Amino acid sequence: MEISNRKAYHEYFFEDKYIAGLVLQGTEIKSLRAGKASFNDSYCLFENGELFVKSLHISEYSFGTYSNHEPLQERKLLLNRRELRKLENKIKEKGYSIIPLKIFLTEKGIFKMEIGLGKGKKLYDKRETIKERENDRDIKRKYGI
Numbered sequence: 192m193e194i195s196n197r198k199a200y201h202e203y204f205f206e207d208k209y210i211a212g213l214v215l216q217g218t219e220i221k222s223l224r225a226g227k228a229s230f231n232d233s234y235c236l237f238e239n240g241e242l243f244v245k246s247l248h249i250s251e252y253s254f255g256t257y258s259n260h261e262p263l264q265e266r267k268l269l270l271n272r273r274e275l276r277k278l279e280n281k282i283k284e285k286g287y288s289i290i291p292l293k294i295f296l297t298e299k300g301i302f303k304m305e306i307g308l309g310k311g312k313k314l315y316d317k318r319e320t321i322k323e324r325e326n327d328r329d330i331k332r333k334y335g336i
Contacts, residue, residue: 194223195293196230201317203290203309209278211242211304212269213294218252218259219266223302225252228294235268235289235306237279242268244291244304268304278308286310 215223222228227250235244243265251259270278281287292305312320330336 192296194228199290205307205309207308209306213302213304214267219249221252222249233291
């Protein structure tokens with residue numbers, strides 16, 4: 192079970208990637224198991240030395256009752272103190288952002304999130320990426336790799 196943010200790789204260059212735990216409610220877990228999450232415009236932000244993911248949309252669980260969760264609530268990410276300090280120092284530099292890349296289920300049945308420390312791409316970088324991808328596809332088609 193994996194839900195990925197493919198748009199992020201088009202928008203950012205990633206220097207580092209981290210695996211963080213997610214603090215979730217029961218109905219959020221059931222929705223994630225059904226694959227009902229969207230990364231549209233989601234990002235990570237520091238508040239009081241803790242890292243939170245914002246604008247991550249996890250749909251309401253269809254069989255949930257009064258205890259259902261808010262779809263767009265902010266969720267806490269769990270990292271080591273050393274990793275948090277390193278990320279917080281990098282964020283203070285101009286141009287860096289922490290972007291959620293994917294949510295996946297571990298062998299133990301725990302949902303984790305891969306986050307990336309990224310720097311935004313310029314328009315010409317995006318065009319270059321598209322050109323490289325198309326060239327690779329053409330080569331693979333031509334030589335049947």
